[in-house]
Amino acid sequence: xxxxxxxxxxxxxxxxxxxxxxxxxxxxxxxxxxxxxxxxxxxxxxxxxxxxxxxxxxxxxxxxxxxxxxxxxxxxxxxxxxxxxxxxxxxxxxxxxxxxxxxxxxxxxxxxxxxxxxxxxxxxxxxxxxxxxxxx
Ligand SMILES: [Zn+2]
Numbered sequence: 001x002x003x004x005x006x007x008x009x010x011x012x013x014x015x016x017x018x019x020x021x022x023x024x025x026x027x028x029x030x031x032x033x034x035x036x037x038x039x040x041x042x043x044x045x046x047x048x049x050x051x052x053x054x055x056x057x058x059x060x061x062x063x064x065x066x067x068x069x070x071x072x073x074x075x076x077x078x079x080x081x082x083x084x085x086x087x088x089x090x091x092x093x094x095x096x097x098x099x100x101x102x103x104x105x106x107x108x109x110x111x112x113x114x115x116x117x118x119x120x121x122x123x124x125x126x127x128x129x130x131x132x133x134x135x136x
Contacts, residue, residue, distance in 0.1 A: 006026035006028065006029060006031050006033060007031065008026060008028050008029045008031070010026050010027065010028030010029065012026070012027040012028060013025070013026065013027065013033065014026075014027045017039070019044075020038060020039050020041075020044045021038055021039060022038075022039055040128065040129055040130060041124075042099045042100055042103060042124050042128050042129075042130050043099075043100050043130050045098065045099035045100075046098060047098070047099060047120065048096060048097065048098065049096070049097065049098070049099060049102045049118055049119065049120065049122055050093055050095070050096050050118065050119050051070065051093070051094050051095040051096075051102060051105060051106070051109070051116050051117070051118055052091035052092060052093055052094065052116060052117045052118075052119070053067060053071075053081060053082065053091060053092045053093075053094045053114070053115075053116050054091055054115040054116060054117065055082070055083070055084030055091075055092075056082045056083075056084075056114070056115065059078075059079065059082040059083075059114075060112075060113075061075075062112045062113070063082065063112050063113060063114045064078040064079055064082060065078075065112065066108045066109050066111070066112035066114050067081060067082055067094060067109075067112075067114060069105075069108060070094050070095050070105040070108060070109060071094035071095060081094065091116075091117060094116070099122070099124065099130075100130040102118060102122060103124060103128060103130050104130070106118065106122070106126070107126065110126065
Protein backbone atom coordinates (compact mmCIF):
# COMPACT_ATOMS: atom_id res chain seq x y z
CA UNK A 1 0.00 0.00 0.00
CA UNK A 2 1.38 3.29 -1.04
CA UNK A 3 1.03 5.76 1.81
CA UNK A 4 0.93 8.65 -0.59
CA UNK A 5 -1.97 7.38 -2.61
CA UNK A 6 -5.12 5.47 -1.83
CA UNK A 7 -6.17 2.25 -3.60
CA UNK A 8 -8.90 4.27 -5.29
CA UNK A 9 -6.10 6.24 -6.99
CA UNK A 10 -7.32 9.53 -5.59
CA UNK A 11 -4.32 11.84 -5.14
CA UNK A 12 -6.02 13.81 -2.39
CA UNK A 13 -4.99 13.07 1.18
CA UNK A 14 -6.45 14.63 4.28
CA UNK A 15 -5.43 14.46 7.91
CA UNK A 16 -7.49 14.33 11.05
CA UNK A 17 -6.78 14.10 14.75
CA UNK A 18 -7.52 10.88 16.57
CA UNK A 19 -6.51 11.18 20.18
CA UNK A 20 -2.84 12.09 20.15
CA UNK A 21 -2.27 10.95 16.57
CA UNK A 22 -2.55 12.66 13.27
CA UNK A 23 -4.13 10.19 10.85
CA UNK A 24 -3.89 10.48 7.08
CA UNK A 25 -6.89 9.43 5.07
CA UNK A 26 -8.18 9.53 1.54
CA UNK A 27 -10.47 12.47 0.98
CA UNK A 28 -12.18 10.63 -1.86
CA UNK A 29 -13.26 7.45 -0.05
CA UNK A 30 -12.35 8.14 3.59
CA UNK A 31 -9.96 5.18 3.78
CA UNK A 32 -7.28 5.61 6.48
CA UNK A 33 -3.76 5.48 5.01
CA UNK A 34 -0.65 4.13 6.67
CA UNK A 35 1.13 7.28 7.64
CA UNK A 36 0.22 8.23 11.18
CA UNK A 37 2.08 10.90 13.03
CA UNK A 38 2.28 11.02 16.78
CA UNK A 39 1.44 14.55 17.78
CA UNK A 40 3.71 16.34 20.22
CA UNK A 41 2.37 16.75 23.76
CA UNK A 42 2.00 20.47 23.24
CA UNK A 43 -0.55 19.86 20.49
CA UNK A 44 -2.78 17.59 22.56
CA UNK A 45 -2.60 19.73 25.68
CA UNK A 46 -6.08 21.13 26.24
CA UNK A 47 -5.19 23.22 29.29
CA UNK A 48 -6.16 26.87 29.03
CA UNK A 49 -3.07 28.98 29.64
CA UNK A 50 -3.08 32.71 30.25
CA UNK A 51 -0.45 35.20 29.13
CA UNK A 52 -0.21 38.27 31.33
CA UNK A 53 1.69 41.34 30.27
CA UNK A 54 3.98 42.99 32.79
CA UNK A 55 3.95 46.80 32.80
CA UNK A 56 6.46 48.50 30.51
CA UNK A 57 7.50 52.10 31.16
CA UNK A 58 8.53 53.03 27.65
CA UNK A 59 7.52 50.24 25.33
CA UNK A 60 9.22 50.16 21.93
CA UNK A 61 7.23 49.96 18.72
CA UNK A 62 8.37 46.36 18.34
CA UNK A 63 7.06 45.55 21.80
CA UNK A 64 3.73 47.24 21.10
CA UNK A 65 3.37 45.43 17.80
CA UNK A 66 3.99 42.08 19.48
CA UNK A 67 1.46 42.84 22.22
CA UNK A 68 -1.10 44.07 19.68
CA UNK A 69 -0.72 40.88 17.65
CA UNK A 70 -1.01 38.54 20.62
CA UNK A 71 -3.91 40.41 22.23
CA UNK A 72 -5.55 41.06 18.85
CA UNK A 73 -5.84 44.80 19.51
CA UNK A 74 -4.52 47.91 17.75
CA UNK A 75 -1.25 49.71 18.54
CA UNK A 76 -2.93 52.49 20.51
CA UNK A 77 -4.73 49.98 22.69
CA UNK A 78 -1.47 48.08 23.12
CA UNK A 79 0.23 51.27 24.26
CA UNK A 80 -2.42 51.90 26.89
CA UNK A 81 -2.22 48.30 27.99
CA UNK A 82 1.57 48.32 28.20
CA UNK A 83 1.54 51.44 30.34
CA UNK A 84 -0.24 49.36 32.95
CA UNK A 85 -3.29 50.06 35.07
CA UNK A 86 -3.22 53.21 37.17
CA UNK A 87 -2.82 51.29 40.39
CA UNK A 88 -0.14 49.12 38.73
CA UNK A 89 -1.10 46.04 40.67
CA UNK A 90 -2.60 43.29 38.52
CA UNK A 91 -0.71 42.10 35.44
CA UNK A 92 -2.86 42.45 32.33
CA UNK A 93 -4.30 39.44 30.58
CA UNK A 94 -3.44 39.60 26.88
CA UNK A 95 -4.14 36.06 25.78
CA UNK A 96 -5.99 33.00 26.93
CA UNK A 97 -5.88 29.73 25.02
CA UNK A 98 -4.30 26.41 24.26
CA UNK A 99 -0.64 25.48 24.54
CA UNK A 100 0.06 25.42 20.80
CA UNK A 101 -1.15 29.00 20.42
CA UNK A 102 0.58 30.15 23.58
CA UNK A 103 3.81 28.74 22.17
CA UNK A 104 3.51 30.82 18.99
CA UNK A 105 2.62 33.96 20.88
CA UNK A 106 5.39 33.39 23.38
CA UNK A 107 7.96 33.32 20.59
CA UNK A 108 6.71 36.65 19.24
CA UNK A 109 6.82 38.21 22.69
CA UNK A 110 10.29 36.93 23.47
CA UNK A 111 11.56 38.12 20.10
CA UNK A 112 10.22 41.61 20.81
CA UNK A 113 11.62 41.51 24.36
CA UNK A 114 8.22 41.89 25.96
CA UNK A 115 8.01 40.88 29.60
CA UNK A 116 5.15 38.56 30.44
CA UNK A 117 4.09 35.64 32.57
CA UNK A 118 2.21 32.46 31.68
CA UNK A 119 -0.09 30.69 34.09
CA UNK A 120 -0.50 27.92 34.98
CA UNK A 121 3.18 27.02 34.62
CA UNK A 122 3.95 26.36 30.95
CA UNK A 123 5.78 23.01 30.74
CA UNK A 124 7.28 23.42 27.26
CA UNK A 125 10.56 25.03 26.38
CA UNK A 126 10.92 27.61 23.67
CA UNK A 127 12.03 25.10 21.06
CA UNK A 128 9.07 22.72 21.52
CA UNK A 129 7.55 22.26 18.09
CA UNK A 130 3.86 22.45 17.42
CA UNK A 131 2.29 21.10 14.24
CA UNK A 132 -1.27 21.95 14.89
CA UNK A 133 -3.25 25.03 14.13
CA UNK A 134 -5.77 25.14 16.94
CA UNK A 135 -8.64 27.53 17.18
CA UNK A 136 -9.57 28.80 20.59
ZN1 LIG B 1 -9.54 6.46 -1.67
